[in-house]
Amino acid sequence: MTRDGRLLRGVVLVAVGLGLIAPITLGLWQTARAAFGILPALGRDTLSLDPWRDLALLPGFATSLRLTLVTGVGSTLLSVLMATGFCAAVHARMTPAAGARLLTPFLAIPHAAMAVGLAFVLAPSGWIARALAPLAGWDRPPELATVNDGWGFALLVGLMVKEVPFLLLVILSALGQIPVARHMAAGRALGYGRGIVWIKIIMPQVWPLIRLPVWVVLAYALSVVDMAIILGPSNPPTLAVAVTRWFTNPDPAMILPASAGAILQAVIVAAGVALLIGAEAAMRRAGRWWLRRGGRGLSAEPGLRAASAAVMVLMGLGALAMLSLVVWSVAWRWSFPQILPESWSLRPWGGAHDGWMRALANTGLLAGATVAVSLALAIAWLEGEDRARRTRAPWAEALIYLPLLVPQIGFLFGLNVAFLHIGISSGMAAVIWAQVVFVFPYVMIALSDPWRALDPRMIHAAAALGAGPGRRLWAVKLPILLRPILTAAAVGVAVSVAQYLPTLFMGAGRVATLTTEAVTLSSGSDRRVTGVYATLQAALPFAAYLAAFAIPAILHRNRRDLTGAPAHEP
Amino acid sequence: MSLDLEALCIHAADGTALFAPLTLHVPAGSVVTVMGPSGVGKSTLLDSIGGHLAHGFRLSGKVRLNRRDVTDLPAETRRIGLMFQDALLFPHLSVGDNLAFGLPPALRGRAARRAAVDAALDQAGLTGLHDRDPATLSGGQRARAALMRTLLADPAALLLDEPFSKLDAALRGDMRRFTFDHVRARAIPTLLVTHDPDDAALGGTVVALTGHPTA
Amino acid sequence: MKPALIAALSLSLATPALADWQQTLDTARGQTVYWNAWGGDERTNAFIAWVSTQTQALYGVTVEQVKLTDTAEAVTRVIAEKAAGQNDGGAVDLIWINGPNFLAMKEQGLLHGPFVADLPNAQYLDLGPTSPASVDFTVPVDGMESPWRLAKFVFSYDAAKVAEPPRSMAGFADWAAANPGRFTHPVPSNFMGATFLKQALIELAPDAAVLQQPVTGAAFDAATAPLWAWYDALRPNLWRQGETYPENESVQQQLLNDGEVDIAMSFDPASTAAAIADGLLPETARVFVPVGGSIGNISFVAIPYNAAHIDGAKVVANFLLDPATQAHMQDITVLGSFSVLDPAKLDLAAQAAFAALPTSDALPTLADLGPTLLEPHASWMTRLTDEWARRYTK
Numbered sequence A: 001m002t003r004d005g006r007l008l009r010g011v012v013l014v015a016v017g018l019g020l021i022a023p024i025t026l027g028l029w030q031t032a033r034a035a036f037g038i039l040p041a042l043g044r045d046t047l048s049l050d051p052w053r054d055l056a057l058l059p060g061f062a063t064s065l066r067l068t069l070v071t072g073v074g075s076t077l078l079s080v081l082m083a084t085g086f087c088a089a090v091h092a093r094m095t096p097a098a099g100a101r102l103l104t105p106f107l108a109i110p111h112a113a114m115a116v117g118l119a120f121v122l123a124p125s126g127w128i129a130r131a132l133a134p135l136a137g138w139d140r141p142p143e144l145a146t147v148n149d150g151w152g153f154a155l156l157v158g159l160m161v162k163e164v165p166f167l168l169l170v171i172l173s174a175l176g177q178i179p180v181a182r183h184m185a186a187g188r189a190l191g192y193g194r195g196i197v198w199i200k201i202i203m204p205q206v207w208p209l210i211r212l213p214v215w216v217v218l219a220y221a222l223s224v225v226d227m228a229i230i231l232g233p234s235n236p237p238t239l240a241v242a243v244t245r246w247f248t249n250p251d252p253a254m255i256l257p258a259s260a261g262a263i264l265q266a267v268i269v270a271a272g273v274a275l276l277i278g279a280e281a282a283m284r285r286a287g288r289w290w291l292r293r294g295g296r297g298l299s300a301e302p303g304l305r306a307a308s309a310a311v312m313v314l315m316g317l318g319a320l321a322m323l324s325l326v327v328w329s330v331a332w333r334w335s336f337p338q339i340l341p342e343s344w345s346l347r348p349w350g351g352a353h354d355g356w357m358r359a360l361a362n363t364g365l366l367a368g369a370t371v372a373v374s375l376a377l378a379i380a381w382l383e384g385e386d387r388a389r390r391t392r393a394p395w396a397e398a399l400i401y402l403p404l405l406v407p408q409i410g411f412l413f414g415l416n417v418a419f420l421h422i423g424i425s426s427g428m429a430a431v432i433w434a435q436v437v438f439v440f441p442y443v444m445i446a447l448s449d450p451w452r453a454l455d456p457r458m459i460h461a462a463a464a465l466g467a468g469p470g471r472r473l474w475a476v477k478l479p480i481l482l483r484p485i486l487t488a489a490a491v492g493v494a495v496s497v498a499q500y501l502p503t504l505f506m507g508a509g510r511v512a513t514l515t516t517e518a519v520t521l522s523s524g525s526d527r528r529v530t531g532v533y534a535t536l537q538a539a540l541p542f543a544a545y546l547a548a549f550a551i552p553a554i555l556h557r558n559r560r561d562l563t564g565a566p567a568h569e570p
Numbered sequence B: 001m002s003l004d005l006e007a008l009c010i011h012a013a014d015g016t017a018l019f020a021p022l023t024l025h026v027p028a029g030s031v032v033t034v035m036g037p038s039g040v041g042k043s044t045l046l047d048s049i050g051g052h053l054a055h056g057f058r059l060s061g062k063v064r065l066n067r068r069d070v071t072d073l074p075a076e077t078r079r080i081g082l083m084f085q086d087a088l089l090f091p092h093l094s095v096g097d098n099l100a101f102g103l104p105p106a107l108r109g110r111a112a113r114r115a116a117v118d119a120a121l122d123q124a125g126l127t128g129l130h131d132r133d134p135a136t137l138s139g140g141q142r143a144r145a146a147l148m149r150t151l152l153a154d155p156a157a158l159l160l161d162e163p164f165s166k167l168d169a170a171l172r173g174d175m176r177r178f179t180f181d182h183v184r185a186r187a188i189p190t191l192l193v194t195h196d197p198d199d200a201a202l203g204g205t206v207v208a209l210t211g212h213p214t215a
Numbered sequence C: 001m002k003p004a005l006i007a008a009l010s011l012s013l014a015t016p017a018l019a020d021w022q023q024t025l026d027t028a029r030g031q032t033v034y035w036n037a038w039g040g041d042e043r044t045n046a047f048i049a050w051v052s053t054q055t056q057a058l059y060g061v062t063v064e065q066v067k068l069t070d071t072a073e074a075v076t077r078v079i080a081e082k083a084a085g086q087n088d089g090g091a092v093d094l095i096w097i098n099g100p101n102f103l104a105m106k107e108q109g110l111l112h113g114p115f116v117a118d119l120p121n122a123q124y125l126d127l128g129p130t131s132p133a134s135v136d137f138t139v140p141v142d143g144m145e146s147p148w149r150l151a152k153f154v155f156s157y158d159a160a161k162v163a164e165p166p167r168s169m170a171g172f173a174d175w176a177a178a179n180p181g182r183f184t185h186p187v188p189s190n191f192m193g194a195t196f197l198k199q200a201l202i203e204l205a206p207d208a209a210v211l212q213q214p215v216t217g218a219a220f221d222a223a224t225a226p227l228w229a230w231y232d233a234l235r236p237n238l239w240r241q242g243e244t245y246p247e248n249e250s251v252q253q254q255l256l257n258d259g260e261v262d263i264a265m266s267f268d269p270a271s272t273a274a275a276i277a278d279g280l281l282p283e284t285a286r287v288f289v290p291v292g293g294s295i296g297n298i299s300f301v302a303i304p305y306n307a308a309h310i311d312g313a314k315v316v317a318n319f320l321l322d323p324a325t326q327a328h329m330q331d332i333t334v335l336g337s338f339s340v341l342d343p344a345k346l347d348l349a350a351q352a353a354f355a356a357l358p359t360s361d362a363l364p365t366l367a368d369l370g371p372t373l374l375e376p377h378a379s380w381m382t383r384l385t386d387e388w389a390r391r392y393t394k
Helices: A003-035 A050-057 A061-093 A096-108 A111-122 A127-136 A153-175 A180-189 A194-223 A226-231 A239-247 A252-293 A301-329 A347-351 A353-387 A394-405 A408-421 A428-453 A456-464 A469-480 A482-498 A501-506 A514-522 A527-555 B042-050 B095-101 B110-123 B139-152 B169-185 B197-202 C002-012 C015-028 C042-059 C072-083 C100-107 C120-124 C169-178 C191-204 C208-212 C217-237 C249-258 C271-277 C310-320 C323-330 C348-355 C378-392
Strands: A331-333 B002-011 B022-027 B031-035 B058-065 B080-083 B157-161 B190-194 B206-208 C032-038 C062-068 C094-097 C145-152 C154-158 C263-266 C285-288 C294-302
Touching: A003 A050, A003 A252, A003 A353, A003 A394, A003 A408, A003 A428, A050 A061, A050 A252, A061 A153, A061 A180, A061 A194, A061 A239, A061 A252, A061 A301, A096 A153, A096 A301, A096 A482, A096 A527, A111 A127, A111 A153, A111 A226, A111 A301, A111 A514, A111 A527, A153 A194, A153 A226, A153 A301, A180 A194, A194 A252, A194 A301, A194 A394, A194 A408, A226 A239, A226 A514, A239 A252, A239 A408, A252 A408, A252 C072, A301 A331, A301 A347, A301 A527, A331 A527, A347 A527, A353 A428, A353 A469, A353 A482, A353 A514, A353 A527, A394 A428, A408 A428, A408 A501, A408 C072, A428 A482, A428 A501, A456 A469, A456 B042, A456 B080, A469 A482, A482 A514, A482 A527, A501 A514, A514 A527, A514 C062, B002 B042, B022 B190, B031 B197, B042 B058, B042 B080, B042 B157, B042 B190, B080 B139, B095 B110, B095 B139, B110 B139, B139 B169, B169 B197, B190 B197, C015 C310, C032 C042, C032 C072, C032 C310, C042 C062, C042 C310, C042 C323, C062 C072, C072 C094, C072 C100, C094 C100, C094 C310, C100 C294, C100 C378, C120 C310, C145 C310, C154 C249, C154 C271, C169 C191, C169 C217, C191 C208, C191 C217, C191 C263, C191 C294, C191 C378, C208 C217, C217 C378, C249 C263, C249 C271, C271 C285, C294 C310, C310 C323, C323 C348
Parallel strands: B031 B190, B031 B206, B080 B157, B157 B190, C032 C062, C032 C094
Antiparallel strands: B002 B022, B002 B058, C094 C294, C145 C294, C154 C263, C154 C285
């Protein structure tokens, strides 16, 4: 009865296993071999701990490590606190749909583009300083380290500008599954303040629903490369950037300590996640004791207000950063302390014409292909679960999250070598494959909840009316789920457009996308051309989100039950 | 036409049976009502008869339709209609297309299919609502549309899962009569699960489903 | 002018070489050459795009620029391919390269060649044993890489804000003390930052001649002691107290334009004039070099041993040496990079083409640029940047 279900599930599992998990394992294995001294290409074939000793002795290693921990863990914890506080303060006034619309630009814009914009907004010669210049009487930029600062503060802020909106969306959609208003009423009737009800009653229910996304945020923040290059300190940089630089050092022998660094990066992420699990357990114990004490502590309100204010400031910074990209892309001469360009020009758009058209085409092609593959795989997976009438096993859930938790730098070099070994040359196909590894999990996460939220009795009704599995899928499920499917596709587009390291490594640099070009150009002197690329980089995913809102609204304009907000987005 | 259950029993993943084995004969055109406390597995019983049983449950015994064993057939080939407390009209299709969804493929020709749907709409007092969004119908209209959709599929048996419980009291009686009249007119063996005694009162045989002693 | 020149060129070639070259041209037709070149400079990118249109029209060879953030990326790529045993059909056809990256690839046997002598346009080069076209950071080129643009280390500053720039490398310490926070240099792991240190080393070393020999521990300590004393005095007065550095010279040029620093540096004497024309520096920006002269070297292109399109790459390398190409490249409105050709070997028409190029206030003459200092042996650069990192990266 469920044979075709088993077959489909088997095919999908093999595809995910061979296509997504095997490359990561293989890449990690190759990197780990190099980390322990085995790299036959350089004539190294004895097991040794030398790469680790060399790594520890590299100048600035300890500082890099500290920077990584401070910016990664710090930005994640602060982002979670702020996003939670903000939700506690505004939840009653904001529907998930309104939240999604407000947050979409922040989710759509890739990290690199946001970093380029923020670098200009925050710099001592940047927009904020220019606005203050007449008041402070500055004719030269003040000598303040506001970006690339040695503490990594600018990077911390940059990460939070991207992570807080993501967490807000995750928390808002989690709250949609909890009867918040009734719990709030019940709690307040017992004499607890709004903030305390939030901490003692709501958050313990929300946390299990947002735990995995928080892990993903932590893993990302600990291993981010593009944003850290643009906003982080350079001497020394964070560990992920340092490892990337060591991999591309003229001295090939550096690949060995670089591999050790890449494995260390993976260990740090694992330790970070373990720390979160430990903290969760400790909080649960301490929290229970605190709950039983029954303190009413009415004073959480100032904290919530501070968190809300901080979120507003972050969103303001992010909005300014996005605006600055557009302004730069149409500027000609724009020097300190002018708040607007002295002369305007469309030349950056025309001048880079051949360049950006091609990068845009490549980016579009990659996004289209990776999203198509990922979506097909995700639908096949979910349909396989339906046909086998099973729910998802925890190990399968872990399989999906794995690519998001293993730092890219940890396995990309090894994967590149492995790909070449089995005769897959660098290029478009290899990039598509490498991107699917990261796009598929997000598409899967975005689609899983709405897919399972579909009333199974609706599908039973279709079956009882004589519709076979194929007709149930094509004529019932897919049309009803059109909006979440398109939203998942938009998420996939955003993830694909933002991929930097996989595109760089697997494309042998030949596959020029908006992101690789924007990061390369951000190390150049022309903010105007960078502005063009970063604007396009943000525009493409934004257009995808817009389409995900508009297409169902048009196709289902006469279907009231389908024009509501999408049930979930990551 | 008849629906027969022979020592039907459902076991959970850990092997425990949900209820004592059930043997039941539902003759054509009659409604057999199954009553029982909530949680005893009434909906799961209907799932097993219709072929929708979730993974992890194991079925013993037989389901026979017109004496043919359908226990191992996939749901879409059993020709067993299903009605729930919610109408569950497909939200992306118009009212008419919802009804047309169940029409057997053997009925050919656009005009013939459209005529069958329109006739069903007329019978259900839904004349002229062919192109309407199902979300804009009233509760009673939705329930009648759902019944018509099920009947257009020409079911050999009908399973009703507390079909009237979400309707308000006045409507409930009308809908119950409307449903039972159609069932009898078409001589469809019908199994109804409910905890509403009024549902049972109008039907024929009443069977009590009792939980397994260890459950 | 170009087709005529090419025609003239073909006629003047010796027959056996001509036959070989014709074979190269035939094989190259239809190939796409993946040129791995640093992509941080839009004008260079535009020039490479122009090269592609020209080679397509003339030879049916398409050039695709693979834009790098660092040349070492291309080296790593070839190493990864070698590691995987991919000894032909490699992803990299041509690399813009010199210095340590060249040394690394040469030593690892990762380069194709020698091939420069086979290029018809090599006749315009001075390939004498001590010529800058024959020695890359004191490493003999041995025909394994072909020159394409001349680089000479220069500083740029905003004349409207700085009355008197430092006149020597030693003078930078005093200047920075008088103008704290107004000067910096790219991080020495970057090529330009390393060049800044080397420029200072040549001026400050007790005996600059040792720099031409491979480095030894004793020689390094003796030669660099004055450098570190000077740098210790300079560093506290650098931008951000020397705690962070711009990633490369382009970022520093942006800092100059933003007014965050007063001095930038470049390996391209024409870059300041070009940046003014591009709206990337104020009109008042000017160029200066220390009185003792500055480091000069030539940028090369090399072909990896496993390149998929070796013949196409040779055609492109040859095209870059065409006098018409070099004159176009030296045009301030195009790229403004000085020619690598030996003026004495050019015919009158080519010389006239160079003489007719436009000028600008911010464009130094060859006389302004002063003497050219030789690059130290490549091993000094590695040692110097390692030691700098050891001392100042905490």
